[in-house]
Amino acid sequence: MTIEHYIFLAIAIFCxxxxxxxxxxxVIIVFMCIELMLNAVNLLLVAFxxxxxxxGKAVNASAGIDGQLFVFFIMVVAAAEVTVGLAxxxxxxxxxxxxxxxxxxxxxx
Amino acid sequence: xxxxxxxxxxxxxxxxxxxxxxxNHLSKSVTGxxxxxxxxGSFILSMLLFWQVKEGNIAVVSLFDFISVGKLSIPxxxxxxxxxxxxxxxxxxxxxxxxxxxxxxxxxxxxAHFARYFSYLNLFVFSMLLLVMGANYVIMFIGWEGxxxxxxxxxxxxxxxxxxxNAAKKAFVMNRIGDLGFLIAIFWMIGQFGTVNFAEVxxxxxxxxxxxxxxxxLLLFVGATGKSAQIPLYTWLPDAMAGPTPVSALIHxxxxxxxxxxxxxxxxxxxTLAPVSQAVVAITGLAxxxxxxxxxxxxxxxxxxxxxxxxxxxxxxxxxLGVGSYVGAVFHVMTHAFFKALLFLGAGSxxxxxxxxxxxRNMGGLKSKLPVTHATFxxxxxxxxxxxxxxxxxxxDEILAASxxxxxxxxxxxxxxxxxTAFYMFRVYATTFxxxxxxxxxxxxxxxxSPGAMTIPLIILAVLSIAGGWIxxxxxxxxxxxxxxDFLTPxxxxxxxxxxxxxxxxxxxxxxxxxxxxxxxVGSVIAWRRYxxxxxxxxxxxxxxxxxxxxxxxxxxxxxxxxxxxSFGNWLYNFVERQIIDSLVNGAGRFVHYGGRQVRWxxxxxxxxxxLLMVLGILVFFVIQxxxx
Numbered sequence: 001m002t003i004e005h006y007i008f009l010a011i012a013i014f015c016x017x018x019x020x021x022x023x024x025x026x027v028i029i030v031f032m033c034i035e036l037m038l039n040a041v042n043l044l045l046v047a048f049x050x051x052x053x054x055x056g057k058a059v060n061a062s063a064g065i066d067g068q069l070f071v072f073f074i075m076v077v078a079a080a081e082v083t084v085g086l087a088x089x090x091x092x093x094x095x096x097x098x099x100x101x102x103x104x105x106x107x108x109x
Numbered sequence: 110x111x112x113x114x115x116x117x118x119x120x121x122x123x124x125x126x127x128x129x130x131x132x133n134h135l136s137k138s139v140t141g142x143x144x145x146x147x148x149x150g151s152f153i154l155s156m157l158l159f160w161q162v163k164e165g166n167i168a169v170v171s172l173f174d175f176i177s178v179g180k181l182s183i184p185x186x187x188x189x190x191x192x193x194x195x196x197x198x199x200x201x202x203x204x205x206x207x208x209x210x211x212x213x214x215x216x217x218x219x220x221a222h223f224a225r226y227f228s229y230l231n232l233f234v235f236s237m238l239l240l241v242m243g244a245n246y247v248i249m250f251i252g253w254e255g256x257x258x259x260x261x262x263x264x265x266x267x268x269x270x271x272x273x274x275n276a277a278k279k280a281f282v283m284n285r286i287g288d289l290g291f292l293i294a295i296f297w298m299i300g301q302f303g304t305v306n307f308a309e310v311x312x313x314x315x316x317x318x319x320x321x322x323x324x325x326x327l328l329l330f331v332g333a334t335g336k337s338a339q340i341p342l343y344t345w346l347p348d349a350m351a352g353p354t355p356v357s358a359l360i361h362x363x364x365x366x367x368x369x370x371x372x373x374x375x376x377x378x379x380x381t382l383a384p385v386s387q388a389v390v391a392i393t394g395l396a397x398x399x400x401x402x403x404x405x406x407x408x409x410x411x412x413x414x415x416x417x418x419x420x421x422x423x424x425x426x427x428x429x430l431g432v433g434s435y436v437g438a439v440f441h442v443m444t445h446a447f448f449k450a451l452l453f454l455g456a457g458s459x460x461x462x463x464x465x466x467x468x469x470r471n472m473g474g475l476k477s478k479l480p481v482t483h484a485t486f487x488x489x490x491x492x493x494x495x496x497x498x499x500x501x502x503x504x505x506d507e508i509l510a511a512s513x514x515x516x517x518x519x520x521x522x523x524x525x526x527x528x529x530t531a532f533y534m535f536r537v538y539a540t541t542f543x544x545x546x547x548x549x550x551x552x553x554x555x556x557x558x559s560p561g562a563m564t565i566p567l568i569i570l571a572v573l574s575i576a577g578g579w580i581x582x583x584x585x586x587x588x589x590x591x592x593x594x595d596f597l598t599p600x601x602x603x604x605x606x607x608x609x610x611x612x613x614x615x616x617x618x619x620x621x622x623x624x625x626x627x628x629x630x631v632g633s634v635i636a637w638r639r640y641x642x643x644x645x646x647x648x649x650x651x652x653x654x655x656x657x658x659x660x661x662x663x664x665x666x667x668x669x670x671x672x673x674x675x676s677f678g679n680w681l682y683n684f685v686e687r688q689i690i691d692s693l694v695n696g697a698g699r700f701v702h703y704g705g706r707q708v709r710w711x712x713x714x715x716x717x718x719x720x721l722l723m724v725l726g727i728l729v730f731f732v733i734q735x736x737x738x
Contacts, residue, residue, distance in 0.1 A: 021720050101716045 006047035014040035027089055027099045031082075038078055046071050111168045114187050117154045117197065118238040120147040124231035132224030140220065141212040144227035148208050148234060152201035155194070162194040163596070169244050169308070176247070183305060188244035192600045195439065195593075196241040196371055199446045203363035204234045206566035210454050211355040213562035214461060226266060230359065233259035237364040241371055246295050246305040249372065253291060253336065256365045257284040263360075264352040273351035283345040287335015291372075294328035301325070311378045311603070319383060326379050326386035329372060330393075337369030338420050339397045339427060344663055347416040354457030357412060361419040362450035367442050370423070373430045374439050374600075381433065381604040391431020391512070395522055398424030400660060402529040406536070407657035410467050411456045414537050418493065419449055421530060425508055428523060433608055434511030435601045436594045440581050441504035443593075447577045448492040448501055451570035455486035458559045458567065459541060463552055469537060474546040478556045481564045483542045485571040490538045492574040494531035495629045500578030502626070507583065509625055510618060524625045531632030539640035585618045 013036055020033030049067025056063030089099065096103045124147035128140055135143070161168075171186035189197075208230060215226055236255025243249040258281075265277030298305055301321055302313045314322065333339065338346035346366070350357055360366060373380060373390065380387050398421045405417035422445050429438035460467055462479055476483045492499040495506070505527060512519035546553050558564065582590030589595070598605075655661070711722075 018724055022717065022724065025717070104714075104716055 003047060003051050006044065010040045010044040010047070013037075013043070025100050025102055027092065027101050030101060031085055031089065035078070035082070038074075042071050042074055045074075111170050113154055114158065114168060114170050114189055114242070115172060117151050117158070117201075118187075118235050118242060120150045120154075121231040121235040121238065123147060125228045125235060127228075128224045128231065129228035132221045132228065135220065135224055137212075137216070137220050137223050140224040140227050144231055145205065145208045145212065147231060148201060148205040151234070151238070152198075152205050155197040155201045158189050159194045159198055162189060162191055167191075167599075171244075180303060181299060183245060183247050185248060186244040186306075187242040187248075188307065189242065190600065191597050192371070192374060192439065193241045195443070195597070196367070197238065199367075199443055200234060200237050200241065200363050203446050203450050203570075204237075204359060206569060207355050207359050207363065207450060207454070210358075210457070210563050210566045211353075213560045214355050214457055215353060226263075226353070229259055229262045229266070230356070233263065233359060233364055237368070240368055244307060246298065246307075246310075249375075250288075250291060250295060253332070253368060253372075254288065256368060257281060257288065257336070260284070260349065260360055260365055263356040264349045266352055266356065270351075276345075276348040276351035280345040280349050283342045284335045287332045287342055290328045290331025290335070292332075294325050294332065297321070297325050297328065307375065311376075314379050314382055317382075319385075322379055322383040323385045326376065326383045327389060329376060329379075330386060330390055333369030333372055333427075334393065335369075336372075337366045337423050337427070339369070339393050339423065340400065343397060343401065343420050344659075344666065346420055347413055347659075350410070350412040350416050354412065354453060354460060357416070358450045358453035358457070361416070361453060362446040366419060366423055367446070370426045370430065370438055370442050373427075374435050377430075377435045377601055377604045378607075380430070381607050387431050387433065389431075390427050391515070391519065394424045394427025394429075394431055395519060395526075396424070397421070398428065398526045399522060399529075400424075402526050402533065403656045404659045405533040406529065407653055409470055411459065411469050411472075411537060411541065412453070412467055414469075414533060415449070415452050415456060418452075418530065418534065419445075421526065422449070422493070425505065425523070425526075428512055428519065429508035432508075432512045432515040432519065433604065434508055435604065436581075436591075436597050437504060437507035437511055439597060440507055440578075440593055444492070444500040444504040444574070444577050447570055447573040448489040448499075451485055451489040451567060451574050452493065454563070454567055454570065455482050455489060458482040458563055459486075461559055461563070462556050463548060464555065466548060466552065469540045471548045472541045472546070473544040473548075474542070475556070476542040479542075479558050481558055481567060485564075485567040486542065487538060488571045488574050490534045491633075492578075493534055494633050495527050495625065496531075496633065497622075497626060498575075498578070500574050500576065502629075503578035503581050503583070506622055506625065507581065510583065510621060513621055520621070524628055527625055528628040528632040531629040532636045535633045535636035536640050539637050543637075543641035544643070583618070583622075585615050585622075 017033040017035075017037035017040065020036065021030050024030055024033065045067055049064045049071075052064030052067065092104070093099055124143050127143050128135065132140075167188075167190040169186055169188045171184040173185050174182065175185040176183040208227070211226070211230065215223055218226065233256060236252045236259055238252070239255060240249050240252025243252060261277045261281040264280050265274045267273050295305060298310060301317055302310050304310060304313075335342045346361075349360060352360075380390070401417045401420035401424060405414050405421065408414045408417060422441070426438045426441050426445070429435070429441060458479065459472065459475060459482060462475070462482075463472065466472065488499070492501040495502045497503075509520055509523050509527070512523055580592040581594060584591070658664075
């Protein structure tokens with residue numbers, strides 16, 4: 001597969017994520033869409049890193065390997081972020097008895 | 110002895126702090142003892158210092174570094190040499206007598222105000238001591254500002270009277286105008302010589318260009334005109350009569366007004382090197398002497414006459430400085446301190462006896478009622494009139510002789526002014542003490558001679574007014590008779606080397622002495638005869654009205670300077686301040702307010718709309734990126 005396939009897939013996932021964030025009101029789905037955008041970027045990073053490795057392995061056996069490693073870190077950090085985000089959503093539900101983001105306009109007043 | 114130098118100004122400062130801080134707790138007698146005691150201490154120390162200097166030990170004591178920036182270093186140092194030790198004696202000696210006198214004169218005040226008065230008085234003396242003891246121009250300037258402040262405080266001592274407050278403000282503002290000149294001169298000196306220490310400045314001065322020296326000395330002279338009440342800044346001094354009478358004596362005799370003379374005498378080398386400035390000093394002094402003398406002819410307030418006579422005598426001193434007779438000027442400062450303090454204290458004694466009556470038209474016939482005051486006042490009048498062998502004659506004669514050798518016109522005007530001086534002094538004397546009493550019956554009933562605390566200083570000053578001149582006999586009368594001149598020689602040696610005064614031959618000098626004495630006596634006798642019988646105070650001629658109204662100088666200043674500045678200030682307030690600056694400031698506020706209202710709808714609180722805006726924003730950036738590349 002050429003790099004273009006990966007890029008198109010990543011763009012597709014990212015746009016689904018953006019559309020979801022913009023249109024949905026359920027905070028959990030918004031959250032999932034954010035994760036989709038994050039993982040689209042992650043996928044792109046892995047893909048570029050692999051292409052880099054294929055192009056440069058003749059010279060340097062470990063070329064592009066740090067991109068692969070970096071993705072793991074991103075996934076770990078994203079997992080931590082998800083827990084914080086979910087905790088916030090739980091607190092929000094306790095306070096407003098709703099998961100509709102349009103209820104979150106209280107700061108306005 | 111050198112380690113005691115700092116005590117001389119420190120004692121009055123301590124007196125100021127004690128009396129000022131504890132004014133609500135001290136009784137009047139304790140306050141008086143503190144106030145006079147510290148001055149007595151300073152006086153004794155000054156005498157010791159004087160003795161030391163007389164034996165040839167000149168001291169420059171540096172206490173600590175006052176300002177040290179880059180190459181400029183200004184030490185807080187005191188200099189005790191012939192000139193400053195002489196001034197120390199005058200200030201502390203005459204100041205001490207005035208303090209003693211004040212204890213009786215101010216007896217009617219409440220203890221807190223009494224203490225306030227004495228603390229100001231001590232601060233005044235402290236500032237003046239700082240002024241004459243400083244070994245550089247900056248320390249001198251500190252004292253210079255200090256006496257300005259104290260004069261403000263003391264002139265406005267009775268602060269409940271708005272007129273007195275205005276007089277105090279006038280004195281302060283006039284002084285500040287002069288101070289600006291002094292300050293610029295100091296900056297110029299720092300720029301030119303890189304130092305403000307007397308010794309170093311005077312050493313470097315001959316190498317500087319005449320232009321620079323003329324500029325510096327003229328600016329210094331501007332400072333002196335403010336402090337020593339010369340044209341054009343003299344009008345504050347007569348108004349300064351608003352203060353208690355001993356304060357007037359202190360300002361006019363021992364402190365304050367002599368500061369300008371001291372400063373120029375101290376900077377004599379600079380002036381000798383700048384002949385243009387010298388001429389300006391001499392002409393200003395002479396003009397002031399004549400102007401003030403003519404005004405004094407027609408004043409009714411006993412203190413006002415004395416005030417104008419001080420202005421006139423200060424003019425004489427500046428004439429002396431201007432013609433290069435520095436010794437004569439300093440000599441006149443000294444004799445003037447004696448007889449002017451005596452005149453003011455005598456006038457205070459009269460005012461005290463008449464319960465704050467100051468108009469000489471309501472006095473008269475006090476000769477028998479106030480014998481001590483009368484006798485001492487008469488002595489002071491003879492002294493200031495310049496009749497030998499009283500002190501004023503010798504100092505005035507020295508200045509006149511020097512001005513004769515420089516310019517005959519100076520001498521003629523000077524002698525005529527001396528005649529005017531004799532006339533107006535005896536006019537005051539005759540209307541106050543001779544003839545019949547013209548006040549109310551009740552006043553007549555209450556008149557009695559002042560207490561000992563007031564008469565003893567009068568007697569001491571009277572003795573000094575008689576004998577004070579005997580330390581400076583002119584050369585024609587006695588060989589080596591000028592003890593003061595010999596004493597001060599080291600200070601003025603450099604100036605004397607650069608420019609020698611050509612003394613007239615002995616016959617001419619005797620003639621000059623004869624003429625000036627004759628004119629003084631004639632002036633005195635005319636006034637005595639004219640005013641001892643009747644009081645004729647009508648101003649019939651135009652000239653008399655001009656003199657009585659002080660040449661309309663106050664009106665001229667009000668209309669020519671104060672009113673234009675006020676209206677300019679009003680214009681600035683009404684137009685620049687309120688229309689331009691205010692509308693700019695308010696406009697900025699209004700713009701922000703309006704702008705905020707207009708974009709408020711963006712903050713809807715809807716998370717979705719924020720995200721949408723964010724995405725749109727990112728897209729915009731992408732598009733820009735795309736097209737720019």
